[in-house]
Amino acid sequence: MRTVKPATEARVNDRVILRVGAKILIPFILIFALYVQFHGEYGPGGGFQAGVIFAAAFILYALIYGLDAAFRVMPPQAAYACGAFGVSLYLLVGFAGMALGGEFLNYNVLAHDPVHGQHYGIIAIELGVLITVFGAMVGIFYAFAGRRRLDP
Amino acid sequence: MALGLFNYWAVIVLMMVGFYTLIARGNLVKKLIGLNIFQTSVILMYVSFGKVAEGTVPILMDAAHRSDGAMGPVLYSNPIPHVLMLTAIVVGVATLSLGLSLVVRINEAFGTIEEDEIRDESL
Amino acid sequence: MTWWVDIFLLVLLAVTGVAVIRTRNLFVAVMLAGIYSLVSAALFVVMDAVDVAFTEAAVGAGISTVLLLGTLALVGHEERAPRRSALLPLFVVFVTGGVLVYGTSQMPPFGDAANPAHQHVAPYYLEESARDIDIPNVVTSVLASYRGYDTMGETAVIFTAMVGVLLLLARGPMPRRVFHEGKWITVRPRTTREELEGAVGGGALGADGETGDGGARE
Numbered sequence: 168m169r170t171v172k173p174a175t176e177a178r179v180n181d182r183v184i185l186r187v188g189a190k191i192l193i194p195f196i197l198i199f200a201l202y203v204q205f206h207g208e209y210g211p212g213g214g215f216q217a218g219v220i221f222a223a224a225f226i227l228y229a230l231i232y233g234l235d236a237a238f239r240v241m242p243p244q245a246a247y248a249c250g251a252f253g254v255s256l257y258l259l260v261g262f263a264g265m266a267l268g269g270e271f272l273n274y275n276v277l278a279h280d281p282v283h284g285q286h287y288g289i290i291a292i293e294l295g296v297l298i299t300v301f302g303a304m305v306g307i308f309y310a311f312a313g314r315r316r317l318d319p
Numbered sequence: 320m321a322l323g324l325f326n327y328w329a330v331i332v333l334m335m336v337g338f339y340t341l342i343a344r345g346n347l348v349k350k351l352i353g354l355n356i357f358q359t360s361v362i363l364m365y366v367s368f369g370k371v372a373e374g375t376v377p378i379l380m381d382a383a384h385r386s387d388g389a390m391g392p393v394l395y396s397n398p399i400p401h402v403l404m405l406t407a408i409v410v411g412v413a414t415l416s417l418g419l420s421l422v423v424r425i426n427e428a429f430g431t432i433e434e435d436e437i438r439d440e441s442l
Numbered sequence: 443m444t445w446w447v448d449i450f451l452l453v454l455l456a457v458t459g460v461a462v463i464r465t466r467n468l469f470v471a472v473m474l475a476g477i478y479s480l481v482s483a484a485l486f487v488v489m490d491a492v493d494v495a496f497t498e499a500a501v502g503a504g505i506s507t508v509l510l511l512g513t514l515a516l517v518g519h520e521e522r523a524p525r526r527s528a529l530l531p532l533f534v535v536f537v538t539g540g541v542l543v544y545g546t547s548q549m550p551p552f553g554d555a556a557n558p559a560h561q562h563v564a565p566y567y568l569e570e571s572a573r574d575i576d577i578p579n580v581v582t583s584v585l586a587s588y589r590g591y592d593t594m595g596e597t598a599v600i601f602t603a604m605v606g607v608l609l610l611l612a613r614g615p616m617p618r619r620v621f622h623e624g625k626w627i628t629v630r631p632r633t634t635r636e637e638l639e640g641a642v643g644g645g646a647l648g649a650d651g652e653t654g655d656g657g658a659r660e
Contacts, residue, residue: 208577211492303604310611311512336459343531372553396490413603
């Protein structure tokens with residue numbers, strides 16, 4: 168004979184696996200995103216992939232622990248600011264090239280020799296892309312998740 | 320890969336599957352899913368344009384590290400379609416997110432996301 | 443040797459696509475779209491496009507699925523049966539497919555190294571990237587350095603998408619200033635015109651009932 172658990176008790180117990188699993192996985196997802204970002208020059212990867220994976224960790228946290236907990240960790244205004252900051256960083260690198268004597272987005276002039284200048288330029292703009300993609304994905308998710316369903 | 324043009328035709332079939340979903344179904348979310356499939360198939364087509372038959376991934380390696388053991392220069396697949404398609408994928412998700420937010424607002428304004436019902440209601 | 447992998451993945455994609463057309467449960471359609479993205483990521487790897495495969499797996503099978511599921515939670519799961527006949531869409535699809543097949547009939551065969559697409563700029567990038575930029579991944583060097591303008595535009599597109607979605611969907615109205623009866627006053631969000639008319643004498647706050655605040659519900 169089976170006893171049926173009351174609904175609330177069943178729900179709390181069900182979520183233990185999800186909560187513990189997410190707690191273990193999220194740091195590794197973040198580190199993997201940083202790995203993809205910095206090794207994008209030596210293998211497949213780069214700013215876009217890394218930004219999406221980084222955002223996926225925060226989205227997982229929001230799905231498991233609730234939107235309020237996610238807002239405490241990453242406030243929506245911070246996500247919007249990240250979205251804007253990455254584009255600004257990209258433009259800053261471009262204008263830095265102009266300030267140092269070259270054209271817009273010329274990386275050769277950023278360091279003592281062109282190859283090193285290219286390296287610095289690529290690292291900086293990939294960082295900008297990472298921050299913007301991360302901010303945009305998290306911001307868009309917050310916009311969808313924060314909207315309550317309107318039943319007629 | 321002695322497939323001739325078969326690869327291109329198969330991708331055209333996939334594109335038409337997505338296109339049919341886009342134009343023949345009235346549900347707005349279904350249309351957007353069809354658009355997503357159409358976009359992915361177009362990207363597949365461009366990437367298959369860039370494939371070189373004996374080539375490898377466009378990540379530079381020394382001739383000494385080649386996996387098939389032969390010496391001589393390494394043949395790479397064309398990296399330019401890959402770069403363009405990276406941009407295309409990201410633009411595709413931007414379009415999808417804007418389309419979906421419009422669908423949410425349409426649903427709140429009209430109470431439905433079926434194209435026929437929206438047209439009947441707005442007449 | 444890998445042509446059978448190619449054909450198997452293409453057939454899998456076709457079956458998934460047809461299943462998306464035929465199912466009427468939108469949740470199933472979203473999951474199938476995620477499967478479609480993941481299988482095409484595998485096909486990209488077969489075509490030597492590892493960066494594209496990575497991005498398609500992360501963005502197509504990850505973010506797109508999350509956004510579609512978020513929308514389904516807000517709008518509902520079922521699709522109504524189609525009312526119109528399918529003949530005209532089928533005709534349009536066949537005509538378009540026929541034109542595209544005709545367009546590819548004069549292309550060089552798949553994988554040909556003498557393809558015009560591989561002639562002008564691509565060998566330059568592959569050869570000069572080692573000398574100019576000295577990083578192994580040619581796709582990153584082209585994306586970040588040789589075609590850096592396009593990547594800047596792409597980043598701006600992502601930012602614009604975020605701004606657009608926020609304008610349409612984000613909650614959290616902010617206090618704003620309205621010009622009422624000759625002077626500017628700051629109003630709290632979601633106060634009605636009656637409160638404004640009644641309360642402005644005491645220097646309090648009011649607002650019009652418009653949703654100028656980023657789409658909060660009425």
